[in-house]
Amino acid sequence: MTEQVTPLTQAISKQVEQLTSLAGLLEKELHLISSRDAESLMRLLDEKTELLTSIQALDGSIERTIKSSEPLSEENEAMLETAKQLLEDCKYRTQVNQKAVEQGQLRLTHLRNLMMEVRAKESLTYDKKGKPKGGSLGSGVSA
Template identity: 35%
Template sequence: MSVDNTPEQLLARQLSQLQALETLLQSEKDIIIKQSPDALNEVTAKKNDLLMAIQTLDSHIGQNRQFIQDKRDGKFSEELKTIASVLESCQKQNQLNGQIIQQSQLTVERMKTSLLESHSKTSLTYDSKGKKSGGLSSLGLKA
């Protein structure tokens, strides 16, 4: 980032980055629903890179004296409202994606438990967290 970026340019870049994050989060949701681990790894890496860029730019904006003065003078209120709105949308989408992942994990856990129960009711044991596991017979050990 060059030093001669105006506050307007910085805010426009920040809005652009947040809109890109919003799009990426929607893609992440679609990938989670389709259960595509390779694509999820790729989109997660992109999301992390974008979040780092957003954080860096936000820090730069927060230290920009011209921006601080202009904000005190009441400038950029519309731009900041738009940015806050997009940020809120990103936060909601990220929370929704987290809930989808959590539900998927619960479904997998239920399926695992069901498969273990049907495998052999006599070989079931419980681990330290109270979850069912396949006992010694699932390890190939014979007592």
């Protein structure tokens, strides 16, 4: 005898699919962050936002159905556990991506500071007594 597929079973199954897709998007996101492909990253972020909205809506529906229904079947319990594990994996991947972005920002800040130091050294001039003096580029030159 085969078990009837209930709307709840279908919803939980769809949620597992969506969370699996989210994990894949997060993996792609990390690759795009590290390759600094801003255009592709922006497209992926739009896709991720849509998927997260869909996951959130389905999650609310599942929660309402569970509260108003009888105890869950073993199959539904197992699928819910799978969904929870996928959610934890997605949270972890999100933290990894956040760290990657933070590290990228730190590298850019460091590079900017190095460039400003080089500019400051290039604009170094000397006063009448031969002492080093920071000058500004583009100001009038007196000979």
